[in-house]
Amino acid sequence: MKGRYVSVPAASGEQFQAYLATSVDGRGPGIVLCQEIFGVNQAMRDVADLLAEEGYTVLVPDLYWRQERGVDLAYTEADFGRAFALYQGFNEALGVEDIRSSLQALKALDECNAGELGVVGYCLGGKLAYLAGCRLPEVACAVGYYGVGIEHALQEAEGLQGRRLVLHLAELDAYCPVEARAAIVEGLGRLPGVELYVYPGVDHAFARPQGDHYNKPAALLAHERSIAALRRTLGPDYNLSDLWEEHIRHEFDTRDVPATMATMVAEPYVNHIPTMTGGVGYRELSRFYQHHFVHNNPKDMALTPISRTVGASQIVDEFIMTFTHDSEIDWMLPGVAPTGKRVEIPMLGVVKFRGPKLYHEHIYWDQASVLVQIGLLDPTGLPVAGRETAQKLLDESQPSNTLMPSWASSADKSR
Incomplete structure (x- = not known):
C-alpha cells in the first residue's frame, strides 16, 4: 500500500475512512475516486496510486460505512454475493453526500491544490461519479467507467450545466444492455462538455487488471481519454x-x-x-x-x-x-x-x-x-x-x- 488512510467528517457529524494517494509532485489537483461494489479494495487502491502517478491527489472514501465499515472484497463467488447484497442496500443519495464530504476534506488537505476538483468512478462508482457531476457544483470533471443504472437518471443531466463529463461504456455489458446504452447516448450525447465512448467487443469491468473481462487495449485507451479530460479541466500542465x-x-x-x-x-x-x-x-x-x-x-x-x-x-x-x-x-x-x-x-x-x-x-x-x-x-x-x-x-x-x-x-x- 503506497498511500494511507485518513478520516473524513460526514455531514451527520460522524466520520468514515478514506484511502489517500498523494500526487507524485507532493501536491496536486484533487480527485475523489468512487469504488466498485467490492468496497475500497486492492483494485481501487491501485487505481488511486496510478492517478497519483499522473499527478493527482486522490481520496477513495469508504462509501459502505453506513452498512459496514472497511469493506475490502476480492472477486470470488462468495465475495461477489456479499458485494451484491451491499449494493442492493446502498443509498445513492447518501453516497453522493459522502462524496461531497470527501471533496471538502480533500480540498482542505495540504497535498491538494486549491482549484478545480474531479470525481472518477467504476461500476457503482461510475454512476455515483455521474450523479456527483450533476448534483455537486464543486465537481468540475466527472469520469464514469461502465456505470450501472445511469439510463434511469438522465434527467439529472440538467445539473451538469456544461461541466465536463466522460462516460466509458462497454458494448457487451449485461448491466448496461444495448437499450440502456442507446438511451444514454441519446440523452447525453449532444450536451456540451459530455464525452461518451463505447468500447466494442468488451464487457463490464474491462478496465480492471487481472479481472476476467480485462481488455488491455480498451483500458489503455479509456485511461488516455480520462487523463486528457482531467488535464484539460483540473491540470496539472506538464511540458x-x-x-x-x-x-x-x-x-x-x-x-x-x-x-x-x-x-x-x-x-x-x-x-x-x-x-x-x-x-x-x-x-x-x-x-x-x-x-x-x-x-x-x-x-x-x-x-x-x-x-x-x-x-x-x-x-x-x-x-x-x-x-x-x-x-x-x-x-x-x-x-x-x-x-x-x-x-x-x-x-x-x-x-x-x-x-x-x-x-x-x-x-x-x-x-x-x-x-x-x-x-x-x-x-x-x-x-x-x-x-x-x-x-x-x-x-x-x-x-x-x-x-x-x-x-x-x-x-x-x-x-
Whole structure:
C-alpha cells in the first residue's frame, strides 16, 4: 500500500475512512475516486496510486460505512454475493453526500491544490461519479467507467450545466444492455462538455487488471481519454516536450544511464518494435541502456526532427535517424557485424508519460530499409527501398509509386 488512510467528517457529524494517494509532485489537483461494489479494495487502491502517478491527489472514501465499515472484497463467488447484497442496500443519495464530504476534506488537505476538483468512478462508482457531476457544483470533471443504472437518471443531466463529463461504456455489458446504452447516448450525447465512448467487443469491468473481462487495449485507451479530460479541466500542465527532450539528451548526448533512468517512472519499459529489443522494469531497462543502447550507438548517430504531436499524456515523434554502421548496434542490428555503410531511416516514437515521468517508448522503423542500406537485403524484385524512404520524407516531390510495376499503365486512363 503506497498511500494511507485518513478520516473524513460526514455531514451527520460522524466520520468514515478514506484511502489517500498523494500526487507524485507532493501536491496536486484533487480527485475523489468512487469504488466498485467490492468496497475500497486492492483494485481501487491501485487505481488511486496510478492517478497519483499522473499527478493527482486522490481520496477513495469508504462509501459502505453506513452498512459496514472497511469493506475490502476480492472477486470470488462468495465475495461477489456479499458485494451484491451491499449494493442492493446502498443509498445513492447518501453516497453522493459522502462524496461531497470527501471533496471538502480533500480540498482542505495540504497535498491538494486549491482549484478545480474531479470525481472518477467504476461500476457503482461510475454512476455515483455521474450523479456527483450533476448534483455537486464543486465537481468540475466527472469520469464514469461502465456505470450501472445511469439510463434511469438522465434527467439529472440538467445539473451538469456544461461541466465536463466522460462516460466509458462497454458494448457487451449485461448491466448496461444495448437499450440502456442507446438511451444514454441519446440523452447525453449532444450536451456540451459530455464525452461518451463505447468500447466494442468488451464487457463490464474491462478496465480492471487481472479481472476476467480485462481488455488491455480498451483500458489503455479509456485511461488516455480520462487523463486528457482531467488535464484539460483540473491540470496539472506538464511540458511533455521538454521532458522528452531531457530524456533524449541523456540517451544520445551525455550518454548518462542514471540520468536517463531518472527521467522515467519507477517501472518503465521500452519496446523497439521491429527487433523486440528494450526492457520491462527498472532493472532490465537499466541493464539494456547500460550495456546495449546508450554506450552502444555509433558516435555520429543523429536525429533530425520531422514532426511532433503532443497529447495530454503522450508524444508522437516523427524523425530521421542517421548513422554510420561502424560498430555493432545490438538494439537495431543484433548480431550483425559492422559494415561501414551509411544509414538514413525514418522512425516513429510513441512516448507515454505518467505525470512528469516517462512511462514507455514504442519505437517503429522499417527494418527492411535498414537491411537494404547495409547490404544484407537485395531489393531487386521486392517492394522495399533504401535511403530513398528518408529522402522522400524530407522532400515530398521525390517520385512516388516507383515500386509499383503497374503505375505506368494508368498514365493515360481517365480519372
